[in-house]
Amino acid sequence: MMSTLLDNRYRVLQVLGGGGFGETFLAEDTKMPSNRRCVIKQLKPIADDPKMYKLLQDRFQREAAILEDLGELHLYIPKLYASFTENGKFYLVQEWIDGQTLTAKLKSEGELDEATVKTILASILQILDYVHGKGIIHRDIKPDNIILRASDRHPVLIDFGAVKETVSTGINPKQVVSSIIIGTPGFMASEQAAGRPFFASDIYSLGLTAIYMLTGKLPQELGTDTHTGEVCWHEYASQVSLGLKATIDRAIQFHPRDRFTSAKEMLSALQSDDRTAMMAASTLPTVAIAAQGNRIPSQLPNSEAQKQFRGTLAAENGATLVPSLGRRRSSKRSGIATILVILSIGGLGALGVFIAKNVKFGQNNVTSTANPTQSVPSNPQPDSFFFLADSAFQEKPRAESQVKSLRDKGYNQADSFLLTDYPNLGDKKSFQVYIERFDNIDRCIVQLKIYGQKNPDAYCAFASKDANASIQRVTAADVIPKPKPTAVASISPEQGVRDYYGLINERKYDLAWKRLSPQFQVNTAKGNDSFLDWWKQIDKVSIDKVRVVKQTSNSAIVDADLAYYKKSGGVFPETLRITMTWDETSSTWIFTETKSR
Template structure:
């Protein structure tokens, strides 16, 4: 164990792993107040002279910048905190993902059922869509590189930086180059083992990872057909649907040209097979994946930081209510899917062949948004709805709608929030589970859905900007199972209203505080801080308002009680800040104290986790 600080900052506490490319450590950041835990990857560059080393260092920093972008914009990829070189070695400092790997989960809890494996694949495919659209191949998808954080899969250990450290990748064509292979034997497709990975190589590895979750067996235990080179998985996977078997059969073809052309195509096949297979009822989910369906809580989940600024159509976008028509004419539906697949897949292939970096501000994303079957406009009408999630783009919202349909919410849909001015002007696609004629009916369903989405709520969407949204949240429900309150009662508590004689919970106090921030009521929010915390903030109220003025939206995605006493509490929160077009997730630990004079909880201290 090294005793000195790395980069004069990071204290190594344990070794997590070791391999041919270097070592991985668990460390503490001594320059953060919380001594934040992080993962440090020590990478050994393969260079045989100083000039090559300098060039490798430049490439290393460039590829690290790519990892930084991926981690900042997607919560299912670890954040990159820093990168540096020291004593001839390169280092990446990344976010510590608290959870068990898929390997550890299966070893401890046993094999998963098909429903849980489907949810795992759907979530990973959504992350791969995000990664592949940026021209990046992961190259090492396997159970050890999927960590389940609160049930949600985080994809770790991208192989791109490792390849940049190999001098053979930057030699001139006249020099002898010895190949370097990134990946894990067994989970690698044949073309990847030969040093020529494709996007379809990641899909191949994902399928073998899913089979591991179903069977507990590694690819080496399955066997290989000596004639075709294909994995002999069929006899090991029993009691799964014919549809899932067909998907595995296609994605595990030896020739990558015979597999799905993209993660989108595989995801669509998986979702469509699930719709055909499942009856309209709640699908039971394995306990290990109980949180998998909560991948998006406003605006949590795969939320690209930019909405495409242009369309391939000259006409302005139609922001009517968008509902995925799963019962549309089969021939038209299939034709639409073929067109979308050919155009999107062909464009991706052409971009790769030409060495083009696929932009997120148009290009392939714009093509997908144009031809996606999620974009089916229907008439705008006032209605009550049960809110589930919200997203910056229609594609991700459509994926969530499809997931809700597969879970039995056959009336799930989405709409663009500004189309209903009484709800505000947040630039999000609102996903809902169903529509209702009255608030009482929605509240009945709200009590059920809160088990899966703790931020779910009922509201009224109206074309009249002056109409009340009648927002009704879980905190408005009675503590017992008594009948739901009448909608004639005030359904929501105004943050500025006189405090109720009943003391609110610390969790609700925090949500109310951020509601004040979102409503730009900075003075009232400032009063929710203790005098100590106000003094601790350099610049006082002015800096408080200046900083929050740069945040267009803050969302509380989860609240967990750490300690609760009569007049104090400590909670952990998952928060998402939106600044302009960028979205930044963060976990905070917050201490609160009860102020008897104002009859409210006040924030006394916060720390980043």
């Protein structure tokens, strides 16, 4: 253990961890009356050239300022107390979160119940919505980086990857801001492993974290579909509701474009699936099925777990209420107990049908012939199956033409069938074109959420040769949240440019700085100090012409002919291409990028 004080102030108490980036210590602040405990991260920059080291040091300070901003304005991100350099190493001093990581919790107590997992997901998604809104990608979401704080049991997100990138950048000065691979194998999306992370990469990592909470399985313990690259985990999660499965499946899609577009969208889907399930379960007929084993509370429409989660959803957005984080009931208890489970059959929405087919308890199998979610037979015309509907035609040639078109677009499972072959769908003599067949509703809903973006008329339904079977129709509108109306700019882009440089000429640099997007501030403006250093050399900026190149209701690209009059003398003309977005909150245009023309 270190015998001397770091920064002549911090006494190291123990080593918390270490790796390629440096070490992490638990320390106490000797200059605080309470000897406040804190976490110190020692980061080892890779830089042999003194000039390169100075560049990295400057960037380290800028990234530390970002962490300070994140922690100051959000209750569930650790605060940054200080940053300093000593003996050629960089140090961050952060708030110590007294609590238990998700990894530690599962090791000591076992997998979490569904209501608890949903609550944790909702909390982390709210944090990500805030972080992504700042233009920051976390890049290392995993069970070890989510701590359940002891004081209130609320999840806290730790260990952002931005500063790690700074200290690990190569020694080529031209590549100071180049992206390197930050993250943990298994929890990293493929594009992140290739050094190109997106906001959707955090969504992917959170989805795998949810699977770990529900099943206790790390990504390396799960199989992968060799054709699609998707993670196979349902076999370990028979107790998980169909709605939550569908939400997680979309989060962990292989291609970023197939995942949720934002943390807010995933949060909406998480809440929507639960509400839809409640509505469906409360309005459907029930059938009693005798089974041997334990009751799974989260599958029942009015279980205490789901009541608890509904209470959480009703809480204010800024402070999600967290119930006591309990364990899921084990399905491996010895002994046989016969119970009566009331299942909702034929439901709409994300809950769909409780899968009672071939339920296994110990060595005994119980099969309900009343439940339509049975495996699809291998013959061309099975007795029943779920399908993702595309369109229907009265003439067979038109249906065949549509099937060919879909297959040409990559939907290799597309086909058609005569509706009258499945009496539960009605007696209309039309040919139903579908994208794919499924053996259960949740898999169909996962694809519906994706395909429904392209075809709003698409839906999932159940085809059966039993005329009395329920159709169980779920439409795209049921599972895809309606987009919120986009903000419409009330000031022209040309005026937005003139207003911005008007602030510069009036020496209102702080206001001008706030009209740059967070990512622009980090990547291009190079910190507030550099921003001020530049503009304090300029006496004034004149604007000759501003031309709109492209404009939508809330974004624009313009070309501006400018001239900078330096205080030291001389005039320097420049034409800038400026990319702008409209910020409804401040009613101003925000600069997101500028390029010389």
